Amino acid sequence: MVYELPYLPDHFSLETDLKDQLSSRSGCQRCISGESGQVLLVLHDVPKPGIPQRKALFFWYDSQCWHSADGTGLQSLFQLLDEYAKSIDQQEAIIDDADTAKEIFDLIRHAGPLARSSRNLYQALMDAAVKFPKDRDLRSARDRAHENERAADLLYSDARVTLEFIRAERAEEQAKSSDRLARLGFRLNLLAGFFLPLVALGGLMGMNVKLPHFVMNGFWMIFLGGLIFGILILLIVGYKTGESSD
Numbered sequence: 136m137v138y139e140l141p142y143l144p145d146h147f148s149l150e151t152d153l154k155d156q157l158s159s160r161s162g163c164q165r166c167i168s169g170e171s172g173q174v175l176l177v178l179h180d181v182p183k184p185g186i187p188q189r190k191a192l193f194f195w196y197d198s199q200c201w202h203s204a205d206g207t208g209l210q211s212l213f214q215l216l217d218e219y220a221k222s223i224d225q226q227e228a229i230i231d232d233a234d235t236a237k238e239i240f241d242l243i244r245h246a247g248p249l250a251r252s253s254r255n256l257y258q259a260l261m262d263a264a265v266k267f268p269k270d271r272d273l274r275s276a277r278d279r280a281h282e283n284e285r286a287a288d289l290l291y292s293d294a295r296v297t298l299e300f301i302r303a304e305r306a307e308e309q310a311k312s313s314d315r316l317a318r319l320g321f322r323l324n325l326l327a328g329f330f331l332p333l334v335a336l337g338g339l340m341g342m343n344v345k346l347p348h349f350v351m352n353g354f355w356m357i358f359l360g361g362l363i364f365g366i367l368i369l370l371i372v373g374y375k376t377g378e379s380s381d
């Protein structure tokens with residue numbers, strides 16, 4: 136089956152064996168070799184946040200020298216590696232300034248594709264360097280790609296660790312807040328228990344019923360008894376739950 140290859144630069148005159156290894160889409164990053172010594176490097180531009188599609192960049196070796204779409208050869212490859220390094224540095228700066236989970240989450244969504252693309256770029260250049268062991272520029276580009284891959288992996292790992300730390304910190308703050316509310320509610324319940332006998336006695340004495348004479352003349356005795364009962368409730372409940380009355 137013959138595919139049209141509109142994504143290739145017009146001045147690339149690929150041999151038939153190379154074309155047979157391509158399809159109607161540029162595909163993943165890779166190094167393709169032909170029977171006559173021609174080589175095609177299919178690489179991807181720096182991933183953009185929120186854009187799943189990847190822009191393909193091509194570098195063709197015609198058995199004599201490297202060619203690129205803009206005519207600068209491997210110089211375009213080094214510019215691509217510089218753009219990867221710049222993008223990684225920008226994301227690392229965001230980690231240092233980020234203080235919310237949303238900022239870190241947005242960073243992870245970008246750092247993940249950046250790490251994968253850097254890894255595949257390095258693998259493609261490693262395969263190409265094996266085919267050209269004496270090409271110093273290609274070896275240098277491979278080493279630069281390896282540095283970018285490592286930096287991108289560290290960026291992705293740091294972003295995930297930072298997000299986990301923020302989540303743990305928020306959970307700890309919520310646990311402390313819940314504990315404070317529980318202690319406050321317990322103290323309020325103790326306070327209500329302290330006044331419960333007084334409220335009960337006050338309600339009993341305030342009823343429209345005829346009370347005995349000794350009850351009417353012993354107000355302060357009853358009031359003192361209510362306080363004593365309240366203190367006893369406070370001590371008993373506080374002791375059993377491990378809380379002091381203060």
